[in-house]
């Protein structure tokens with residue numbers, strides 16, 4: 001760790017980071033990186049700590065004096081301002097961010113993504129503290145190309161679908177499509193953070209992740225999360241593969257996504273943390289434009305990769321189609337296509353993603369198999385016995 005320098009060759013000074021939502025998927029990877037590769041301290045705030053337990057115990061861990069867990073619900077805890085004051089930088093990751101919740105729990109979604117984030121922005125602004133706020137690629141909503149006729153040649157033109165931080169519009173569906181409650185709340189908090197920067201000098205960076213995936217993402221229903229819960233697609237498909245049941249393709253699996261390996265994405269966040277002069281005042285897309293697939297192609301690739309890592313042949317009917325109404329309920333809608341423009345992050349931080357979709361699925365599904373296969377087998381044999 002000695003002699004670490006930033007992108008401009010200046011020595012990096014150790015700082016204290018108040019990380020809200022540190023116990024989640026992204027937070028757990030960020031804490032791991034900060035503990036193993038940097039001298040920084042983390043005040044880890046969350047209601048859960050299971051995903052960072054390996055970093056908190058035993059007390060003999062090399063970084064034990066650099067990470068503290070604070071079990072705090074930021075909705076109603078007066079200790080939050082004190083922690084933000086103690087830190088040099090606050091990173092806010094806390095959110096409800098699973099699509100199954102957006103149309104079924106729209107109030108919780110809006111409160112979590114907008115109202116609960118307000119005090120964090122306010123405390124940072126009032127106390128002159130830097131803020132890295134996690135938004136989402138969902139703020140772009142649908143592409144302009146989605147509104148062109150199906151056979152229009154313009155659909156092939158990147159100008160109609162590549163998403164640029166400083167140029168693309170935010171296109172959401174009607175209010176009754178409650179799917180957009182999340183994207184809309186995230187957009188408004190982005191505008192508020194930006195305005196605090198413009199009017200009150202808040203030093204901020206906004207991150208728009210594009211489908212970051214990897215180990216510890218969400219939960220496997222009935223194993224380490226509710227049986228009826230619906231996590232994001234990686235965990236849904238992992239659950240299907242572990243149970244040897246068909247992967248469910250919502251509305252034909254035609255939507256397109258670009259998936260990025262969590263470890264590549266965390267490199268980008270570390271650059272933002274350690275290069276404030278280059279990151280402040282910017283909104284950054286963080287994704288992998290080279291890893292685009294339809295959801296159907298993702299299902300096919302995951303099926304192949306899982307066979308390889310588990311040694312089990314795939315089932316006869318690997319996928320089935322389901323309607324979005326059946327899968328998510330009333331009010332669901334979808335982003336058609338999400339390709340991040342990388343110009344700004346390249347210019348400011350010189351960052352590029354590295355890992356191919358096949359490779360990231362291979363390491364992630366190896367983890368899923370090792371972590372869950374036995375537990376799923378046991379849970380299934382219990383259900384059959386009953």
Ligand SMILES: NC(=O)c1ccc[n+]([C@@H]2O[C@H](COP(=O)([O-])OP(=O)(O)OC[C@H]3O[C@@H](n4cnc5c(N)ncnc54)[C@H](O)[C@@H]3O)[C@@H](O)[C@H]2O)c1
Pocket residue numbers: 020021022023024025026027045046047048072073074075092093094095096097112116134135136137208209210211212213218
């Ligand atoms: N994973 C992705 O690809 C992705 C994509 C786009 C945006 N994001 C954004 O990044 C952030 C982190 O996402 P993630 O994938 O790690 O999600 P996650 O659900 O795994 O992590 C969020 C964490 O925040 C905590 N939290 C929520 N409300 C809280 C509260 N009131 N008080 C204290 N803790 C609270 C949760 O317990 C959880 O541990 C979110 O803001 C999300 O919207 C993630």
Ligand SMILES: O=C(O)[C@H]1O[C@H](OP(=O)(O)OP(=O)(O)OC[C@H]2O[C@@H](n3ccc(=O)[nH]c3=O)[C@H](O)[C@@H]2O)[C@H](O)[C@@H](O)[C@@H]1O
Pocket residue numbers: 097098099135136137138209210211212231232233234236237247248249250251253255257295334335
């Ligand atoms: O990860 C991101 O960048 C953002 O996008 C996600 O949204 P989305 O990509 O729509 O969510 P997933 O659950 O990962 O679903 C991806 C696609 O797979 C489909 N899907 C999902 C699950 C399933 O079993 N089958 C299936 O076909 C969905 O309909 C959707 O088209 C979530 O909103 C957030 O975590 C985040 O802000």
